[in-house]
Amino acid sequence: MIVSRVELAIMPANPRPRRLGEMDIESLHRRIAELEQELLSRKHEAEAVREPLSSMLSVLDSMGHGVIITDRHGRPTRINPAGARILGIDATQADGADDWFSGAYLPDGCSPYPAGQRPVARALQGESVNSEEILFLHPATWEAIWVQVSASPLVDLDGIGRGAIVVFRDVTPQKRALAALRETQQRFQSILEHTPSIIYLKDSSGRYLFVNRAFEDNLGRRNEEVIGLTDNEIFDPPTAEQLRHNDRRVLRSGQSYQFEETVPVNGAQKIFLSVKFPLPDVRQPPYALCGISTDINERKQSEERLRAEQTFLKQLIRAHEHDRQLMAYEIHDGVVQYISAGLMHLESLAAEKSLSPKEQAALELAIDLARRSVAEGRRVMSGLRPPILDEEGIVLAISYLAAEQSSPGELEVEFRHDVSFDRLDSLLEGTLFRIAQEALTNVRRHSQARRAEVLLVERGARIHLQICDSGIGFDPARVPDDRFGLKGILKRAELFGGVARITSQPGEGTTVSVEVPNTQVATTSSPAAIRR
Structure with a gap:
């Protein structure tokens, strides 16, 4: 620095003039040092501000939520990577977010968001906006994107507004999941309301939590009237005790059960098939049960x-x-x-x-x-x-039948058996004999087989009779309707609570399999009694 030398001539009071010296260089140097110190202090202050600002920006860039910083005119000046990813724009071009805000819609999804009521505009006016949902339409694809937005004013140390900060996150998956859940609930509610079955929920103490429309229609009480009541307050004591006994069984076991329950409906006793299952708590015993009761009164009458x-x-x-x-x-x-x-x-x-x-x-x-x-x-x-059927029973009767149907050089019938009973109910013995007789008659007439086998086996509470041959076979689907032999076999087995299966293919032989319950109560009549 060049310091000009200034000389001042001042007339002294005495006649001898006095000359002042040059300006104090040391004082000037001292002032310069003070200025340099002040500049250095300001530099440190700037660095002290710049470091947390940089840290703050790093935090913003690492956030999972989108962040936009605007100037005092609402123009975006910075957007973090998460925000750019949500909006599908370049993070270095924050002003691209303007296109999004201009395409904002109210939560109803139809009404455009008024410019003066947008979160950014309200934040610039000093208002804080918290978790407001906005529907955006993608400027390029017009895809609907739901965003949850919060906004706050950005002010300096003097409280002067310098812009706004906007934090937002994409809630489109949640909105879609919520919409799907709402749709599922509506469907479920529609099923509950329109199913003819009675559906209800009860807590662990037996108080009703919910009943559907079928319950209301059958019992004549509205859902609001039933909630909080127990079966004792709705039904007569025997019915209430029956229902409560079944409920306790379900809650104690934690398993589902099926019951036939008789309940008075409009003055008449009706039978319901009730499926009851517990509604468990993760950490505790079941807190409630659900019941689905179907009116089977007509079915029971048909069964009778x-x-x-x-x-x-x-x-x-x-x-x-x-x-x-x-x-x-x-x-x-x-x-x-x-x-x-x-x-x-x-x-x-x-x-x-x-x-x-x-x-x-x-x-x-x-x-x-x-x-x-x-x-x-x-x-x-x-x-x-054959008299042997009444005198000796089904085993010897079929043995006699097999021998009778055998013809040397034409058909050989082998009979094997593994049973522990002596006699069966006479009607069941007659049925088994007729089935074997009809099957062997068909073998002789139609199969062209040289060999057939009859097998009678007892397996637990079931009796199995099987007749098979090695003949030409046939297609069961093409048997004429006027042939009653095979149908008779099927109906005879069905009449005794059993089932008959006839399997055959052309060239593969035929097998008749019959399974009926084992009824060992012999009610045969003696020949003398029959003759009388």
């Missing part, structure tokens, strides 16, 4: 009618079998015995030597006809009901 019809049909079959049994014994004790006696007399005459050749030929013809008559009588008896 069906059982009555089945009982009646069984009685008819039993009476029919009894008549066939009686006819078989009548033939055996009457026609066959008389013919057999006559045959014995004819055979005794054949030993006479005095007969002429013509008489001998006539006698032999009579003997042959008598023998054929006896054989035919026995065949008719077997078709009606």
Whole structure:
């Protein structure tokens, strides 16, 4: 620094003039040092401000939420990476956010957001905006994006507004999930309200928390009237005790159960099939249960009618079998015995030597006809009901049937069995015999098989009868409707609570499988009783 030398001449009071010295250089240097110190202090202050500002900007850049800083005119001057990613713009071009704010809509999704009410505008006016949802339309794709926005004024140390800071996050996935949840709830509510089944919730003490419209329609009480009540306050004591007993079982076990519950509805007792299951708490026992009760009154009535019809049909079959049994014994004790006696007399005459050749030929013809008559009588008896079935039971009867159906050189029928029972109910024995008889008759008539097998097995509480052959087979779907043999097998098994399956393919043989409950109560009648 160049310091000019200034000289001042001042006239002294005495006559001898006095000359002043140069300006104090040391004082000037001192002033310069003070200025340099002041500049250095300001520099340190600036650095002290710049360092936290840089840290603050680093924090903003690392935030997961979007952040926009605007000037006092509302123009974006900075946007952090998260905000740029949400808006799909370049982080170095913060002014691109203007296009987004101009396309803002109110939460109704239809009304444009008034410019003066936008969060940025309100923050510039000194207002703080907290978690306000705004719908934006992407400027390029017009995709709807929901953003939750908070905004605050940005002021300096003197309290003068310098802009606004806007923090926002993309809540589009949550909004979509909420909309999907709301739609699901609406569907669920619609199902609850329109299903014919009664649906209800009860807490652990048995108080109703919710009932659907079907409950209201059947019981004649509105949801608001039922909430907080127990079964004791709605139903008669026996009904309430029945319902509460079932509820306690579900809550104690923590498992779902199915019950048939009888409940009075409009003065009449109705049967409901109720499925009840607990609503568990993660850390505690079930806090409530849900019940779904379906009116099965008509079904139960239909089942009763069906059982009555089945009982009646069984009685008819039993009476029919009894008549066939009686006819078989009548033939055996009457026609066959008389013919057999006559045959014995004819055979005794054949030993006479005095007969002429013509008489001998006539006698032999009579003997042959008598023998054929006896054989035919026995065949008719077997078709009606073989006496061995009533006298010895199903095992020996099927064994007899297999031997009867076998023909050397034509068809060989093998019978195997593994059972522990001695006798079954006579009607069930007759049913199993008829099924085996019908199946073997079909084998002889249609299968062209050289070998067949009959298997009778007892497995627990079920009896399995199987007849299979190695014949030409057939397509079960193409059996004419006027063929009742196979249908009879199916219906006979169904009548006794069993099931029959007929499997066959052309060239693969045929298998008839029957499974019926094991009824070991023998109710057979003795031959003497039948004859009487």
